Amino acid sequence: MSSYLSLLKTPGVARVIGAQLTARFPFGMLSLAFLIHLERVYDSYGAAGLVLGAMSIGQAIAGPLTSRLMGRWGIRPVVLVTMTVCTISIVLMALLPLAVYGVMLIGFLAGLSMPPIQPAVRTIYPKIVNSRQLTPLFSLDASAQEIIWVLGPVIATFVAIQVSTVAGILLAAVFLVGGGLWFVSLPEVGRVRIPRSKRAIGAVLKKPEVLLSTIVGFMLVAACAAVEAGVVAAFGHGSAESGWVLAIFAVGSLIGGLALGHAPIGPWALAGRMLIVTVGLALAAFDLGFWWLAVTLLLAGVGIAPAFAVLFGIVSASVKFSDTAEAYGWVGTGQLIGAALGSAVAGFLIDHSGPTAAIIVAAGFAALGTLIPALGRRWHPDLRGRDIGPIPDTEPIRTIQVS
Incomplete structure (x- = not known):
């Protein structure tokens, strides 16, 4: 822990982490808030999954595009414009009485305009710390972002039940604007x-390394999205237990990130971390009681933040600085497509086979996320003892030969 405290004392690190976590806090609220809201409005988890899927697809398309625009227009203008459009779209989704396809269209626009905070901050980090501090910073960031998934679901569930589902969505919009500014x-x-x-x-x-990170990120987030839908369905939208179970899931990730933050990143690192997730989710499918899910999802969560830290490190060490934001955009796109597929498949299976099917699907996604880096380990760079900062951009320099 002393190394993390020392890292936080580096000028700029603490405020960048704090600001980006606040700006991204709605991500931990919106999925669950919309899931509860839309299921209550349309009486169908399938409909809710379709809307969340449309939103995630919009984000997936926007990921590399808005990330690349930051190299053309700058970080600030891109974040401000997308934040404004996204906020308006989210508010309209909460307030307007529309058919499912109408909410899907606005959800797609909301996803398309989601501010590219994550690619921006991943690009900024190598410029505010030295290369030796970068691996611990990625791990600290991946762990700290679990605050989003610890408090976000709890707050979304509490506000949705105690006040209204609309209030939960509007509160997320407030975090989006405040954190973005x-x-x-x-x-x-x-x-x-x-x-x-x-x-x-x-x-x-x-770049095989970027493609590997994108595919494994897809599997990991698809598993998490399916778990989220399965847990909510298991306890019902009127129960706060779903929020607590998902918070425990995130606490496991927080613990894992802090515990494994300094572990060497060798060729088997990603497969090993994904295996922890797979085992925990497979055990969770045996019983949907509160305490069993709490224990097994705590175990599964231990592998999540460390897996994300490895993904970030692989990308950072494999691309030029000018391509870093776009590379992270594609990794984010993979994750968001995973969220769309995970939510949609889980919602369909819940309607037809019950919540256990969603947990089984989640374990299947995680198993694929373990198998792929194991089979493709030759594309997994060995980062032990290496500088994981981005490759500097270079170009030919004209020289004059004096005879």
Whole structure:
């Protein structure tokens, strides 16, 4: 813990982490708040899954595009514009009485305009710490973001039940605006200028390391989305137990991130961390009682933040600085497509086979996320003892030969 406290004393680190966590806090609230709200409005988890899927698909499309735009227009303008459009869309989804397809369209727009906070902050980190501090910072960040998933579901569930589902969604919109404005006001954000990439969009996916991170991130988040839907369905939208179970799931991730933050990242690191998630989710499917789910999802959570830290480290060490934001955008796209698929498949199975089926599907996604890096370990860089900062952008320099 002393190393993390020392890291937080580095100028700019604590405020960047705090601002980006606040700006991203709605991500921990919106899925559950919309799931409860839409199930109550349309009396169907399938309908709720479709809307959440549409939102995630919008985010997936926007990920590499808005990330790349930050290299053209700058971080601040892109975050401010997307934040405004996204906030308006979320408020309309909560207030307007529309058919399911209408909410899906607005949800798609909300996802399309979700501020690219995560790619921005992952690009900023190498500029505010040295290369030796970067691995612990990625781990600390992955662990700290679990605050979003600890408090977000609890707050969303509490407000939805005690006040109204609309109030829960509007509260998330307040966090989105407040956190976004705090983030863009930071001096570190103003000082970092992302170079404009000279390569075609999508070319960064030709890097096997980026593709591996994108695919495994897809599997991991699909598993988490399916678990979220299954837990809510298991306890019903009127119970606060679902929020507490999901919070415990996130606490496991927080514990794992802090405990494994300094573990060496070798070729088996990603598969090993995903195996922890797989075992926990497989055990969870045997019983949907509160305490059994709490214990097994706590175990599954231990592998999540460490797996994300490995994904971030792989990308950072494998691409040029000008391509970093887009690379993280594609990794985020993989995760969001996973969230869309996980929510949609889980919602369909819950309606037809019950919540246990959603947990089984989650374990299946996690198992694939374990198998893929195990089979593709030759594309998994060995980062033990290596500088994981992004590769500097270089270009030919004209020289004059004096005879």
